[in-house]
Amino acid sequence: MKQTITLAGGCFWCTEAVFKSLKGVVSVVPGYSGGSIENPTYEQVSSGNSGHAESVQITFDPKIISLEELLDVFFRLHDPTQLNRQGADIGHQYRSAIFYLSDDQKSSAEKAKSKIPNAVTEIVPYKNFFPAEENHKDYYFKNKGNVYCTLVIDPKIEKLKKDFSSLTK
Numbered sequence: 001m002k003q004t005i006t007l008a009g010g011c012f013w014c015t016e017a018v019f020k021s022l023k024g025v026v027s028v029v030p031g032y033s034g035g036s037i038e039n040p041t042y043e044q045v046s047s048g049n050s051g052h053a054e055s056v057q058i059t060f061d062p063k064i065i066s067l068e069e070l071l072d073v074f075f076r077l078h079d080p081t082q083l084n085r086q087g088a089d090i091g092h093q094y095r096s097a098i099f100y101l102s103d104d105q106k107s108s109a110e111k112a113k114s115k116i117p118n119a120v121t122e123i124v125p126y127k128n129f130f131p132a133e134e135n136h137k138d139y140y141f142k143n144k145g146n147v148y149c150t151l152v153i154d155p156k157i158e159k160l161k162k163d164f165s166s167l168t169k
Helices: 012-020 041-045 066-076 103-113 147-163
Strands: 001-009 024-035 053-060 096-099 121-125 129-131
Touching: 001 012, 001 066, 012 024, 012 053, 012 066, 012 103, 053 066, 053 096, 053 129, 066 103, 066 147, 096 103, 103 121
Parallel strands: 096 121
Antiparallel strands: 001 053, 001 096, 024 053, 024 129
């Protein structure tokens, strides 16, 4: 039986590309989670006033990849010690967060976070998720030549292949 979890680890272009590269991941949808506005736009979220985080909703097959493995990838491919930023992406919308759907997910998230000294990752109950606009979906795969993709996402994909070669497609 497939499971779903929503994660925020900076720019959703990066997190979507990373998680789409893993065996057992059925789908990755970039979007906005944790805020107060219904169906926010990219501009509303980018303003930092909506309360949403750029996030990805991941559906995965736990027979192929476990939640613990997904969380290990999550914590190693972004900096969970930076408050409200990832690299040059700054603001509450780029925070590190896990939006859990069950007590088991919460427990796994807390256990994974406890291994990271000084982690500021929020572990909060899932409240909402709104898919991003079409131009944000599969961004990396449609725009590999883009400077942001080359400078920021490519190194994450290379690190993923190096550190998690048994999990990558």
